[in-house]
Amino acid sequence: MPALRNAGMRPISLDLRQRVVAMRHEDGQSMGEIAKRFRNPKGTVQNILERNRDNGKKELRPQNAGRKRGLSKEHLNALEQLVVHHPNTTLERLREGLSLPVTIITIHNSLKRMGFTLKKNRYVRVNKSDPMQPDNENNGSGRCPVWIRYVWCS
Numbered sequence: 568m569p570a571l572r573n574a575g576m577r578p579i580s581l582d583l584r585q586r587v588v589a590m591r592h593e594d595g596q597s598m599g600e601i602a603k604r605f606r607n608p609k610g611t612v613q614n615i616l617e618r619n620r621d622n623g624k625k626e627l628r629p630q631n632a633g634r635k636r637g638l639s640k641e642h643l644n645a646l647e648q649l650v651v652h653h654p655n656t657t658l659e660r661l662r663e664g665l666s667l668p669v670t671i672i673t674i675h676n677s678l679k680r681m682g683f684t685l686k687k688n689r690y691v692r693v694n695k696s697d698p699m700q701p702d703n704e705n706n707g708s709g710r711c712p713v714w715i716r717y718v719w720c721s
Contacts, residue, residue: 579611584625587615637673638665643681646674650683654713682716 583605590596590604598616602609619625638646642665649656649664656664658671658678665674678684 578627579607579615581626583607584615584619587612588619588625591616636677637669638667638677642667643677646677647681650678650714650716654715656714678714683714684716686713686715 587601587605590601591598596604598609598612602612605612615625645665646661649661653660653664658674661678662669662671662674
């Protein structure tokens with residue numbers, strides 16, 4: 568049995584799509600006959616014909632599917648500045664600093680994409696009155712999580 572032409576989920580060419588539609592409408596061939604002729608699954612032929620029937624298009628569907636990111640480039644720059652100026656802050660405070668209706672997970676994922684990671688074992692003086700500011704006094708130190716950006720050098 569010959570291998571399927573569309574093995575590996577590659578998109579069907581526009582030329583083949585046009586020929587499938589032409590064979591169905593002009594020659595009146597069945598989907599099974601068209602599928603055999605072009606060595607494609609019958610379901611693929613059916614999808615091409617349905618898309619043509621529904622909206623008259625033979626072109627490929629756009630491949631920009633998916634959810635849009637919650638933070639724009641400007642918001643990411645603002646988030647970066649917040650982390651640089653306040654490296655020992657929490658995700659909740661970063662979210663409040665941005666004043667955007669996004670989840671903490673969005674903040675975390677954005678920081679991760681920008682190369683920031685949370686280091687828990689870093690010793691930093693803690694300011695008891697404002698946890699976003701390091702303590703400048705010499706009255707003891709404690710462990711405080713700190714956001715650090717890794718830069719890889721080759």
